[in-house]
Amino acid sequence: MAKLVTPEMEKINKRRMKRKNGKVARSTPMMDAWRRLIRNRTAVLGMAIIIVLLLMAVFAPLIAPYMYDEMDVMNMLKGPSSVHWFGTDNLGRDMFSRCVYGARITLPIAIFTVAVAVLTGGTLGVLCAYFGGQFDMIVMRILDVWGSIPGLMLSIAIVAALGNNMYVLVIGLSVGAVPNMARTFRGAIFTVVDSDYVEASRSIGAGNFSIMFKHLLPNAVGPVILAIVGLLGVEVLCVSTLSFLGVGVQPPTPEWGSLLSTSKEFLNSASYLCTFPGIFIVLSVLGFNLLGDGLRDALDPRLK
Amino acid sequence: MEKDREKNIPVVEVNDLVVHYETYDGVVEAVNGVSFQIKKRDVLGLVGETGAGKTTIALALMGLLPVPPSHIVQGSIKLDGEEIILPQNASKAQKAELEKKMREYRGKKISMIFQDPMTALNPVIPIGDQISEVIGLHEHCSKEEAEKKAVDMLEMVGIRPERYKDYPHQMSGGMKQRVVIAIALACNPELLIADEPTTALDVTIQAQVLDMMKDLRNRLGTAMMLITHDFGIVADICNKCAVVYAGEIVEYGTVEDIFDRPKHPYTIGLFESIPSLTKDVDRLKPVQGQTVDPNDLPEYCSFYDRCSKCMEKCKGCDPVLTEVAPGHFVKCIYAQKEE
Amino acid sequence: MARYIIKRILWILPILIGVITIVFFISALAPGDPAASLLGSTATQEEIDAMHHTLGLDQPLIKRWFDYIVAVFTRFDFGTSYVTRQPVLNDILVYFPVTVKLALAATLMGVVFGIPLGVLSALKQYTWIDSVILVMSVLFISLPNFWLAMMLLKVFAVNLSWVPSFGLDRPAGWILPILCAGLQSMTQNIRITRSSMLEVMRQDYIRTARAKGQKEGKIVTKHMLRNAMIPVATSIGSGLGNQLGGNMALESVFALPGLGNYIVKAITAINTPAMLGGILFVAIVFTLVNLCVDLSYVAIDPRLKTRVTGKKLSKKEMKKMLAEQGAV
Numbered sequence: 029m030a031k032l033v034t035p036e037m038e039k040i041n042k043r044r045m046k047r048k049n050g051k052v053a054r055s056t057p058m059m060d061a062w063r064r065l066i067r068n069r070t071a072v073l074g075m076a077i078i079i080v081l082l083l084m085a086v087f088a089p090l091i092a093p094y095m096y097d098e099m100d101v102m103n104m105l106k107g108p109s110s111v112h113w114f115g116t117d118n119l120g121r122d123m124f125s126r127c128v129y130g131a132r133i134t135l136p137i138a139i140f141t142v143a144v145a146v147l148t149g150g151t152l153g154v155l156c157a158y159f160g161g162q163f164d165m166i167v168m169r170i171l172d173v174w175g176s177i178p179g180l181m182l183s184i185a186i187v188a189a190l191g192n193n194m195y196v197l198v199i200g201l202s203v204g205a206v207p208n209m210a211r212t213f214r215g216a217i218f219t220v221v222d223s224d225y226v227e228a229s230r231s232i233g234a235g236n237f238s239i240m241f242k243h244l245l246p247n248a249v250g251p252v253i254l255a256i257v258g259l260l261g262v263e264v265l266c267v268s269t270l271s272f273l274g275v276g277v278q279p280p281t282p283e284w285g286s287l288l289s290t291s292k293e294f295l296n297s298a299s300y301l302c303t304f305p306g307i308f309i310v311l312s313v314l315g316f317n318l319l320g321d322g323l324r325d326a327l328d329p330r331l332k
Numbered sequence: 333m334e335k336d337r338e339k340n341i342p343v344v345e346v347n348d349l350v351v352h353y354e355t356y357d358g359v360v361e362a363v364n365g366v367s368f369q370i371k372k373r374d375v376l377g378l379v380g381e382t383g384a385g386k387t388t389i390a391l392a393l394m395g396l397l398p399v400p401p402s403h404i405v406q407g408s409i410k411l412d413g414e415e416i417i418l419p420q421n422a423s424k425a426q427k428a429e430l431e432k433k434m435r436e437y438r439g440k441k442i443s444m445i446f447q448d449p450m451t452a453l454n455p456v457i458p459i460g461d462q463i464s465e466v467i468g469l470h471e472h473c474s475k476e477e478a479e480k481k482a483v484d485m486l487e488m489v490g491i492r493p494e495r496y497k498d499y500p501h502q503m504s505g506g507m508k509q510r511v512v513i514a515i516a517l518a519c520n521p522e523l524l525i526a527d528e529p530t531t532a533l534d535v536t537i538q539a540q541v542l543d544m545m546k547d548l549r550n551r552l553g554t555a556m557m558l559i560t561h562d563f564g565i566v567a568d569i570c571n572k573c574a575v576v577y578a579g580e581i582v583e584y585g586t587v588e589d590i591f592d593r594p595k596h597p598y599t600i601g602l603f604e605s606i607p608s609l610t611k612d613v614d615r616l617k618p619v620q621g622q623t624v625d626p627n628d629l630p631e632y633c634s635f636y637d638r639c640s641k642c643m644e645k646c647k648g649c650d651p652v653l654t655e656v657a658p659g660h661f662v663k664c665i666y667a668q669k670e671e
Numbered sequence: 672m673a674r675y676i677i678k679r680i681l682w683i684l685p686i687l688i689g690v691i692t693i694v695f696f697i698s699a700l701a702p703g704d705p706a707a708s709l710l711g712s713t714a715t716q717e718e719i720d721a722m723h724h725t726l727g728l729d730q731p732l733i734k735r736w737f738d739y740i741v742a743v744f745t746r747f748d749f750g751t752s753y754v755t756r757q758p759v760l761n762d763i764l765v766y767f768p769v770t771v772k773l774a775l776a777a778t779l780m781g782v783v784f785g786i787p788l789g790v791l792s793a794l795k796q797y798t799w800i801d802s803v804i805l806v807m808s809v810l811f812i813s814l815p816n817f818w819l820a821m822m823l824l825k826v827f828a829v830n831l832s833w834v835p836s837f838g839l840d841r842p843a844g845w846i847l848p849i850l851c852a853g854l855q856s857m858t859q860n861i862r863i864t865r866s867s868m869l870e871v872m873r874q875d876y877i878r879t880a881r882a883k884g885q886k887e888g889k890i891v892t893k894h895m896l897r898n899a900m901i902p903v904a905t906s907i908g909s910g911l912g913n914q915l916g917g918n919m920a921l922e923s924v925f926a927l928p929g930l931g932n933y934i935v936k937a938i939t940a941i942n943t944p945a946m947l948g949g950i951l952f953v954a955i956v957f958t959l960v961n962l963c964v965d966l967s968y969v970a971i972d973p974r975l976k977t978r979v980t981g982k983k984l985s986k987k988e989m990k991k992m993l994a995e996q997g998a999v
Binding site for chain 3: 394396434435436437438439440443444446448451452453454455456457462465466469470499501512515516
């Protein structure tokens with residue numbers, strides 16, 4: 029039978045031609061995942077949001093028309109206008125500038141928190157998976173205890189006890205996140221360690237080192253990345269919740285949650301003060317969540 | 333008269349079936365113009381390497397190809413003379429009607445033993461209930477009767493009836509496979525598709541299962557399509573055999589034709605790679621090379637690159653499946669010329 | 672089975688001791704002197720010392736810690752609140768019912784709407800229905816619940832005056848808090864149900880069910896749902912546990928007299944006994960809810976039942992099994 033060419037084939041082949049001059053690339057799983065991530069609209073949108081917010085944080089002095097603590101007693105509680113895009117607060121400070129500067133507070137705290145939580149929790153998880161046995165048992169029991177206090181509550185207690193500054197905030201928040209991180213790392217590695225392909229490569233005499241780098245890390249990387257991206261979104265929420273409750277970043281520092289906390293009293297009279305900081309929180313959490321969803325699809329080799 | 337009709341209309345007739353899997357990265361040409369028919373009492377063995385498209389053919393017969401990514405590009409499949417492939421431009425109502433019809437056929441008229449018994453059973457439903465489910469669906473009997481019949485089926489495949497309430501995880505792979513077989517046989521299907529039914533079983537149980545299938549054919553005249561790698565099983569139970577390579581039937585004939593007078597270089601190669609009891613050979617001869625990439629089939633004979641008998645002419649055209657002896661078809665220029 | 676449950680309940684004891692230890696030493700780090708703040712700035716040093724003595728603060732830390740544990744386990748005495756001068760447990764029992772009602776209502780809403788929507792979304796994958804549900808759920812999960820609460824208050828209480836903006840004396844006062852907490856629980860369930868269903872849908876046994884000629888609707892209810900429910904049960908459980916621990920931000924916005932509010936107030940006022948007692952109580956509730964969730968797996972998945980009722984079940988094995996199923 030002569031080779032049959034369908035319209036669908038032509039379409040797909042044309043796309044392939046355009047991309048790689050017709051050659052099917054012999055790619056690594058990671059490159060594959062990257063390609064799938066790039067063509068995943070959800071993930072790209074998420075990344076775009078995050079990049080914009082990060083740029084906003086970096087170039088805040090250039091973007092913001094006023095200083096975040098610049099008061100203007102003549103223009104207190106003015107609604108959004110062409111001069112003050114998001115209006116002004118009860119001290120006449122420009123809300124847009126405060127929101128822009130807020131990105132410099134909330135995002136770094138969230139990112140550092142995740143970094144600390146991943147380093148400590150991740151190390152614990154990996155050690156548990158590596159040593160197993162008694163060590164694993166004891167650490168897991170401790171994590172059970174640790175994890176039975178709701179994370180946010182633990183963070184609040186620590187921050188309240190150790191005082192209000194960014195370092196304490198980072199430590200307090202990450203302490204709340206460590207148990208979950210440790211479990212994620214441990215679980216991810218355990219699933220791989222127990223898999224048949226590791227058994228197989230051990231049986232052909234592959235060394236610990238080569239198993240670690242060829243099999244364990246690449247295969248455990250998926251769930252771990254997902255957990256990290258997910259945690260970034262959660263921590264942005266936690267930072268702002270803490271500040272909203274008055275335990276985190278204190279006014280006048282323009283953290284988004286603390287902006288909301290101050291604006292709460294003006295809900296009746298000047299609700300725009302409550303609207304805008306919230307939108308920034310939503311955008312950043314949304315960015316991380318979209319990226320996470322896109323990553324999940326991209327990392328799943330079955331959904332090619 | 334009735335007898336004649338039964339004899340003439342095959343249980344299943346496949347014509348020029350083409351199935352593609354369309355993914356973002358390319359098109360897998362899984363089945364390329366396959367035609368065959370199975371009559372009552374016939375047992376067709378489908379032999380070929382992994383990835384040759386055997387399971388795809390089976391799923392197409394069941395109407396269970398996942399859409400997307402699979403796409404039946406052309407061809408026709410007739411069950412008892414009734415077409416089950418819709419034209420490309422079929423309306424939604426036609427599709428729904430066909431699906432309804434197929435639901436009645438599946439499990440009753442045509443049923444399938446799946447390849448992997450470890451995953452083919454629902455882990456949260458007792459095995460007995462999984463058997464009685466198919467009986468309840470097609471026999472229009474009460475729940476008790478269905479359960480009674482399921483117990484009978486369990487006994488038939490050699491599982492004690494006390495295990496009716498057991499869950500799949502409480503059974504060994506071989507037992508699960510027997511449950512899967514019991515499900516497939518529960519309603520006495522007219523066509524039984526068995527996708528490597530014995531691969532997961534040890535040899536004694538393998539023999540039992542094959543005996544069971546033979547008995548079914550002798551008693552009820554069930555037509556069967558047996559997918560396997562194992563020529564031994566083909567010799568044991570089949571009367572027709574089709575050798576599949578890269579989604580095409582390269583040789584088709586009676587079991588005697590294929591075993592005693594293989595014509596296609598691929599078939600010959602397969603036989604040479606089997607150890608023989610009668611001949612003393614130092615080294616088995618594997619078929620050289622790799623299976624052709626189904627993402628990128630050549631215009632010419634797809635076996636060309638691995639063929640020991642290939643000629644210049646082979647690169648010029650794709651040969652056609654041609655009858656070289658009555659009922660014996662080969663898709664190879666060399667073999668046809670030799671004749 | 673009973674052995675397993677008893678073992679799990681006994682396990683609560685060491686957890687509580689651990690929780691007490693963690694929270695006790697964190698609170699010991701807190702700056703400020705509760706005695707001084709209780710008495711006000713006019714108090715003399717003698718008065719403060721006397722107060723230290725009545726509060727037991729003149730004892731060494733380790734002894735206080737030990738005494739507290741003994742008091743909790745022998746007399747169910749969680750301490751006395753510095754502020755209300757009432758046993759902490761009494762305070763908690765006043766605040767807890769509000770939190771329980773809110774948590775149960777929100778969880779119910781999450782289950783009733785979340786699971787069906789998640790199933791629908793998975794079944795309609797690649798259609799606009801799936802896209803809409805997916806976009807809505809990712810949007811809702813990204814909302815800080817206190818901000819959502821503020822926006823809803825603004826629209827429905829301030830602008831439209833459909834509901835009171837605070838207070839629970841009228842049933843309408845419950846609507847917004849439940850809506851906020853419920854939406855959150857719902858989105859969580861939608862997402863978990865959807866991904867779990869998608870996983871189950873491509874299993875071989877679903878193909879087997881189709882090959883039997885089973886109807887699609889029946890395949891969903893009979894073959895897919897139960898298998899898909901294990902991760903969903905985890906999600907519902909941890910959601911309920913978290914809500915019972917007090918939805919701090921939400922309770923603060925709506926000024927609800929709930930457990931979360933109580934604990935936050937205790938923490939910010941350095942009311943150590945109230946904070947210790949509150950967190951301890953939350954840990955107990957949390958652990959009990961987790962136990963119920965684990966037991967529900969056994970009801971859902973016969974594979975676990977064999978392990979649990981079978982003689983040798985180590986927690987590790989159970990954990991491993993759950994991990995294999997993506998439940999932990």
